Amino acid sequence: MPIKFYAPLWGNALPFDSFCQNVKDAGYDGVEMELPLEQKEKKKVLETLNDHELELIGQYYQSFEADPRENLKSYERYLRHLIAAEPVLINCQTGKDFFDFEANARHFGLAAALSSQSGIPITHETHRGKCLYAAPIAKKYFERLPELRICLDISHWCNVHESLLEDQRETVELALSRTDHIHSRVGHAEGPQVNDPRAPEWSDALQAHLEWWDRVVQRHREEGGTLRITTEFGPFPYMPCLAYTQMPLASQWDINVYMLNLLKSRYKA
Structure with missing residues (x-):
């Protein structure tokens, strides 16, 4: 069962070619990112990824429209744009x-x-803010839409429920299975992001997440198929910063590479 690792474009301030070189040198398999709608820029991005032999995970986050019908139209447009x-x-x-x-079910059906x-x-x-923002809400969709598959960013649920989800184990297990x-x-x-997962004060939170991810890895090893992991620690305002200066308390890139190496070592065959 292969595990592949991806770097987030989110937070990058370098020229895209330089970013891709860093991603390749760090040992990632690809990049998770949105794509520009302008065709010339999109083509350039895809050529750069190909030049560096990096895979693409297409990302949709632009759920901005408050009217469900307009939101669905935009959703379809952007999904088709990514599929191409x-x-x-x-x-x-x-x-x-x-x-x-x-x-929301119409979005999933589309x-x-x-x-x-x-x-x-x-x-x-x-x-947070999207359909699967909370454990009990997601459970209803899991139960009624058995084919629904997820990207587990369980850090959001920790924040929403103000806990490490000790009292929602059944729903967490259902999410892990999807x-x-x-x-x-x-x-x-x-919060959805500790300031630095290497710090000892966050050892309990890190261990809880590792145990959740362990169970996903174990299931994929038993069932086969590729599991994809994006090390998605983000920049300000996800990354805590000093007041007034907005100086980050840690390096986003260094933390993501730390998570890459930690998980590669943990899940090596």
Whole structure:
């Protein structure tokens, strides 16, 4: 069972070619990112990824429209835009936390149809503000939509529920069983990102996340298929910074490479 690792474009300030060289040198398999809608820029991005022999996970986060019908139209447009680039996977922050079940279910149905037509897997992220923002809400979708597959970013649920989810083990296990993609950010009761997972004060939070990811890895080893992991620690305002100066308390890049090496070592054959 292969595990592949991806760097987030999120937070990068370097020229894209330099970023891709750093990603390759660090030992990643690819990049998770949105794609520009302008075709010339999109082509340039895809050529640069190809030049560095990096895979693409297409990213959709632009769920901005408050009207469910307009949101769905934009969702379809951007998914088709990503599909045309032939990524290995598309990861979506699908729907809205204030849409009703039927409205969000239409998004999932559309994604399932486009995935079936294209052959490109589509996962849906457990992200605040989006459809799967909370454990009990996600459980309803899991129970009624048995084919729903997710990107597990469980750091968001830790923040939403102000805990390491000790009292929601059944729902967490259900989520782990639906996971095909992981965002390996470490959250805590009061935020979606610890300031530095290497710090001893966050050892309990790190261990909880590692144990969740362990169970996903074990299931994929038993069932086969590729598991994809993006080391998605983010920049300000996810990264805590000093007041006034906005100087980050740690290096986003260094933390993500630390997570890459930690998980590669932990899950090596």
